[in-house]
Amino acid sequence: MVDAEMRRMSEDDWLRRFRSWGVRPSKSMGQNFLLDTDIVERITDAADISSGQLVIEVGPGMGILSEALLNRGAHVIAIEMDDDIASRIADHFRQNDNYTVIHKNAATTDMSAITNGRTYDVVANLPYSVATLIVRHFLESPHPPRRLTIMVQKEVAARMAAGTGDLSLLTLATRLYATPTLLFDVPKDAFYPPPKVTSSVIQLNVRETPLVDSEARSRLFTMATIAFQQRRKTLLNSLSRGLSLDKPTVADELDHLGIDPAARPQAISLESWLALSESTVLQP
Incomplete structure (x- = not known):
């Protein structure tokens, strides 16, 4: 008191x-x-x-x-x-x-x-x-x-x-x-x-430990920064352009991770972002 x-x-x-x-x-x-x-x-x-x-x-x-x-x-x-x-x-x-x-x-x-x-x-x-x-x-x-x-x-x-x-x-x-x-x-x-x-x-x-390790955090923040700077664009469009990857490659990887390529960055779950951080395909 x-x-x-x-x-x-x-x-x-x-x-x-x-x-x-x-x-x-x-x-x-x-x-x-x-x-x-x-x-x-x-x-x-x-x-x-x-x-x-x-x-x-x-x-x-x-x-x-x-x-x-x-x-x-x-x-x-x-x-x-x-x-x-x-x-x-x-x-x-x-x-x-x-x-x-x-x-x-x-x-x-x-x-x-x-x-x-x-x-x-x-x-x-x-x-x-x-x-x-x-x-x-x-x-x-x-x-x-x-x-x-x-x-x-x-x-x-x-x-x-x-x-x-x-x-x-x-x-x-x-x-x-x-x-x-x-x-x-x-x-x-x-x-x-x-x-x-x-x-x-x-x-x-x-948390006692962050949800992902330091390398995955770096990847996540790279992708999230790209996506949220263009939050009106789909993940497919923003990530393909921001990571300099062709759209079919990005679309296939998003589908593989169970993420809608047409989704906006604010609309996918934390779990989906964690999955993106572990991707070996979506790299700059």
């Missing part, structure tokens, strides 16, 4: 803290700071953090989520790229031995190094502009998290969790490594400044 002191802090209290720090939200960094303690409680409930657990938070902002995680006994590593916020948040929590600030870009940080190889979870309100880049960095890391409970733009969350018929490159990039679950939406007025879009909290339970 969010502690009593934190509950007593109104949105105005959090704004006063923010202004006392002399920090202004950066549009270029996609900074929209969460103010709603009820939303924070729902996020930490969903994350199911236990005492002593290591948690990475990206973009701690004013520390509202950090405080909730610390109240639950977590050891928090906060990664913050903004110079002013990194300095202010480190000073604010300087007396808490369970809080560490890493002044780096989360999309390029070595997670094994900063965690010393320990098991960890990610709980964060991610900046919209770099959310997908950060998520992919975590999922593709040699030392990935056990689970991510993250807030992103609603449209991005929907694409991560999409099923057959609405697949995208982001769906594949997510589902190869994790099982996504959409949790709840977050209104614009829960933030300062309010974003122009609705947010969603999504949980990604990371």
Whole structure:
């Protein structure tokens, strides 16, 4: 539960803290700071953090989520790229031995190094502009998290969790490594400044091993990139052109794999994409 002191802090209290720090939200960094303690409680409930657990938070902002995680006994590593916020948040929590600030870009940080190889979870309100880049960095890391409970733009969350018929490159990039679950939406007025879009909290339970090996993943992303760049075209047309293969060869291989050559890339299942990744015929 969010502690009593934190509950007593109104949105105005959090704004006063923010202004006392002399920090202004950066549009270029996609900074929209969460103010709603009820939303924070729902996020930490969903994350199911236990005492002593290591948690990475990206973009701690004013520390509202950090405080909730610390109240639950977590050891928090906060990664913050903004110079002013990194300095202010480190000073604010300087007396808490369970809080560490890493002044780096989360999309390029070595997670094994900063965690010393320990098991960890990610709980964060991610900046919209770099959310997908950060998520992919975590999922593709040699030392990935056990689970991510993250807030992103609603449209991005929907694409991560999409099923057959609405697949995208982001769906594949997510589902190869994790099982996504959409949790709840977050209104614009829960933030300062309010974003122009609705947010969603999504949980990604990371697989022990990706669904296919590294070579097959490379083949899959090559084909998926080609196909989704021309998502209105059939797989037959986009793959034959993109892979420089004749149409009869591509059609025969798709038929062999049980995939309709006339299908669009978003319309075939994850299993079909996995089958494509193992093809020795459909190679660039």
